Amino acid sequence: MHSHLKLSLAMTAGFALGAAVSQGLRAQQHPPAYVISEIEVTDAEAYLRDYVPLANRALAENGQRRLASGGRTVTLAGAPPATRVVVSVFDSLEKAEAAYTSPAYLEARRIGDRYGRLRIFAVEGLPQ
Template sequence: MPKAYWIARVDVTDAEAYADYMALGPAALIGNGGKLLSRGGQAVALEGPEPRQRNVVIEFESMDAALACHASPEYTAARKARAGAAEVEILIVEGLPE
C-alpha cells in the first residue's frame, strides 16, 4: 500500500492564537501516525505562487491513515484552536507504490 503525504501551506495571521494550535497540532499528527518530514523550514518557489510562511510535509502509512488523522478528535480540536489564526491549505497526496 502506498504511503501518503500531507502537505500544508500556512500563513499565520495571529501568532498568539496560532500558538494554541502549536500546543495541540503536532502532537495530534504524531499521535495519529504522522511523521513530520518538514515543518516551516526554507522554501523556494521555482514555478507558481510564492510559498506561504510555513510549509509542512507529513508522511502517513496510507491515504486512509492521513484522512483518519485529519478527522480525528485530537486534530479536530487543534483545527478549532487554529480557527481565525491562519490561512491554511492542506493537500494529501498518495505516494508511489512500494
C-alpha cells in the same frame, strides 16, 4: 535416509511458505501518503502557543511523521507558497484522512483557524 529426506522436504516447504506469505504481505501494503500544509499565519505568537502543540500531538498520535516544518522555502515555478509549509508522511492515504478527521485534530483545527488560514492536502505516494 528417510529422516534426511523428510527434513529436506520440510525445510523446502517452509521456505516456500515463508516466501509466499512475505510476498502476500508486500502486495497488501498501501503506498504512503504525503500531506502538504500551507499556512498563512495571522497571529504567530498565538498560533505557536495555542495551535501547534495540540495539532502536533493529535497528528503524531495518528501516525504522522513530519518531513519538513516551517523551514526556508524557495519558489521554483508558479505562485509562491504560503508563509509556512509543513510536509509529512503517513503509512497510507486512509491513515492520513483518519488523522485529519480525528476529534483531537478537529479540536486543534478550530483553534488554529483563529490564527491562520490553512490549506491542507494529501497525495498518495508511489509504492515503496
